[in-house]
Every structure is written in C-alpha cells, then in structure tokens.
Amino acid sequence: MLADHGRPVDELLAELDRLRRGDLAVRGGTVTAYVYDTGRPEVHEAAARAYLAMLEVNTLDPTAFPSVVAMEKQVVGAVAGLLGGGPDTPGIFTAGGTESIMLAVKAARDARPVGGRPRMAVPVTAHPAFHKAAHYLGLAVDPVAVDPVTFRADPAAAAAAVTPDTVLVVVSAPSYPQGVVDPVPQIAAMAAGRGVPCHVDACVGGWLLPWLAEAGAAVPPFDLSVPGVTSISCDLHKFGYAPKGASVVLFADPAMRRAAYFASAAWPGYTVINATVQSSKSAGPLGGAWATLGALGRDGYRELARDTLAATRRLVDGIGRIPGLRVLGEPDASLVAFAGDGGLDVFVLADEARRRGWFLQPQLSYAGIPANLHVTVTGVTLAGVEEMLAAIAAAAAAARERGPAPVPDGLAEALATMDLSAVDDATFAALAASVGVDLGGGGQPEMAVVNAVLDALPAVTREAILVRFLSVLYG
Structure with a gap:
C-alpha cells in the first residue's frame, strides 16, 4: 500500500536490495537465459547512464523530442547495415521482439487484404510471439513441421501450409529452442512465388549471426539480401547487449513499414500517430541501445563473437561427453539444447544444477521434440564454460541417482x-x-x-x- 508520507531514498534503495535477494544473477554467466552479459562493466555503465539521460523523454511525439528521431535513425541504420539492407532501409525501433513481430504481422495483414480470415504459416519451432500476434490481430496460425533430426522448418510443409488467405510466411534465424536457422532462401522464394510476404524472426540471432560468420562460423543466408524476405526482426537487448526494451524490425519496402503504423484522427485531442504498439513510452531503452552500440563498436562485437563461438563449441563437445546427455541438432548460433537418454530426467538435472549455482532453462516436449534443457551462450560464457560443464556433469550424475521427478498418480x-x-x-x-x-x-x-x-x-x-x-x- 502507498505510505502516507514519503520515505528516505536510502531506505527505499535498501528495501530494493532486500527484494532482489531472491533474483537470479544478471551478471557472471551462471544464468543461461533471460540475461546477456558482455563481461565488460564499462559498457553496461555507459548504457545505464544513457538510459537515465533519456528516461523522461517521451517518444510519443518525435517532433517534440528530435533526439529520438536522430538516435533511432542511427540505431536502425546500424541494424540495416548488418542485415543486408542499405542506408535507406525502413525500420522501427520497438520495445522487444514480441512488439517487432506484432508490427511485422500487422503490416503483412494490412498490406495484403484477403477474402477470408488472414492466416500465417508458422514453423512449430517459431517463437510464441507469432501466436500472440495472431491472437491479438485476428489471424489463424497454420503450423509448419520441422525436420525431426535437424529441427529446421520443412520447405515442402511450408509450401503446403500456404492458402489463398495466407498473408505471411515465417522462418527463424535461428529458432530459439535448438538454435538452428531455417532454410530461408527456399521458403522465402516459395512465398515470393505465391505473392506472400516472408518474415525472418532473427530476434535472437540478428545481431549475433553476422559476427559469428566473421569469427569463422558457417552461417546460412537469412537476411534482407535473400530474395523474397520482406521483413526481419532483431533484438538489441539480446546479443546487442543493450538494456531490456530494445529491438528493431526492418522492412524491404517503405510501404510495408507504413502498414505497420497506426494513426487516428477520430477524436478532438492531440494528433495520434504511432510507429509501435505503445503510445507513450520512455526513450531510455533507445538511449541505452544507442550507447551500447557506440561503446562496443565493430571490434567489440567481433571479439565477443569469437569468445561466444569458442564457448559454444566447447559446450557442445563437453555435453556430448557426459553420459546420458545429447545435444539436439547442430546449432548455427550460440543456443544449445540437450536432452537426456534413458533414466536421466532433465527436469531433475535442472534443479540439481540450480543447487550448484547454475540456471539451465527447461523446455517441454512438443511436436515430437523431447523435453530438454537450453543454454544461451553469451560473451561472458567462455570464462566459466569449464565450470559450467563440471556443474552439468555433477547435476547429471545426481539426477540419475535421484531418478525421474515423482509425479503423483493420476x-x-x-x-x-x-x-x-x-x-x-x-x-x-x-x-x-x-x-x-x-x-x-x-x-x-x-x-x-x-x-x-x-x-x-x-x-x-x-x-x-x-x-x-x-x-x-x-x-
């Protein structure tokens, strides 16, 4: 409840520290989901200071705060330059991957009216944000099967899912569950041949895959340079290492970006024109993203990518050597999923790993893909990868001894x-x-x-x- 009188700042901050005692750690690499750490405190400090400087700037009216326009152009331009676009590639800075996807779906729906209910062809491994967008925007989702070994979307299944009412075909680069890139050129070409837009969900990989390629990884083509790709989303608060609330959606055609906008003149108040789902929002995340990109630069991202690639390869090799565990697929990005064989319950393993100070993200079975644990490898992982592997091995041994989680009968x-x-x-x-x-x-x-x-x-x-x-x- 709200107190009758204001409290001293020091007292409030002390209570905040107390409330956060049960939180997972956001630095150090022991939490392998939700947070992204460069291991460079000065970069995060620069982002925090820029975030604070823009905290009370409202992006609702860009004519009132021209700094918003200038910074967004720079950030969008940097993303476009990395993902196959040019200096004039249209894009929108959003609050996160879900909002970027929401706008891409809205743009596709409004740019291509159909006679019936608009539909999307979506791989079963695609992010649930597409289902959320479909729910909010009135679309139907047609699931697309993936290869049971590689976990990549099946081009033939994608083609079979397209109907006269399909307004968008989706591919992932990579899909989050197993970190593999869908066959973007084949599926985008099919979509283009049917006159249907194709969105690449590169929320997790857009700011990672190009740097991994520079570090020597074999990265399949996936960006706006691929014929048939009409939009792509890229989160900067993931492998861009910006504070939360930072994503970009790019469009191959300015008309598609205009279809993502919303305007209303049906009231007697101020002019309403929104580039995003939100109206009023802080420019803090934009400032934080702008500062992070500037503080790291190309050299910084290259170095982080080299460390990330080395850590990923060591993790994949190390997990493969632990009895009872197997890596699912061959990750194109630094997202690694592993399942248990026989009597090794991965859910028990996750609890045992947490006892040892490591958070591994559980993933439930779905569409024939077994239950597994997910690790997001970031720039800071390399320094602790051997410790992580030791913890996984110890947790696996403990889980095997404990046996499966005891589910009450019935x-x-x-x-x-x-x-x-x-x-x-x-x-x-x-x-x-x-x-x-x-x-x-x-x-x-x-x-x-x-x-x-x-x-x-x-x-x-x-x-x-x-x-x-x-x-x-x-x-």
Missing part, C-alpha cells in the same frame, strides 16, 4: 480433464502446494515435478495452467 490425467475456469485462485494455489510448489513463498522453488506434470499435458492444458499460475503469483 494428477496429469485429472488436470487434463479439469475445468480450470471453475477453480478459484486459492484452490489452485493449494493444488500447486500439493506437488511442492509454494506460489507465495518467494525465492526459487524446485520445479522438476511441475515441469514433469506440464510435460505430460497437451499444450492447451499447459497454457490454461500457466495462466492460473500467473494469476496466483500476482494475486
């Missing part, structure tokens, strides 16, 4: 048939507590049983449970 079946809409939050919290998860306890609970239960359920039931989980967490 629980998955009961959840699959339960009408969750009829269960209030208190009852759901009690149900979670029955499998060892205290949603009100704070900290970092063990999640093996929860993940095992979710893994046994169909996707639609998983989604319903996750919504209830969030409702209770914030209740």
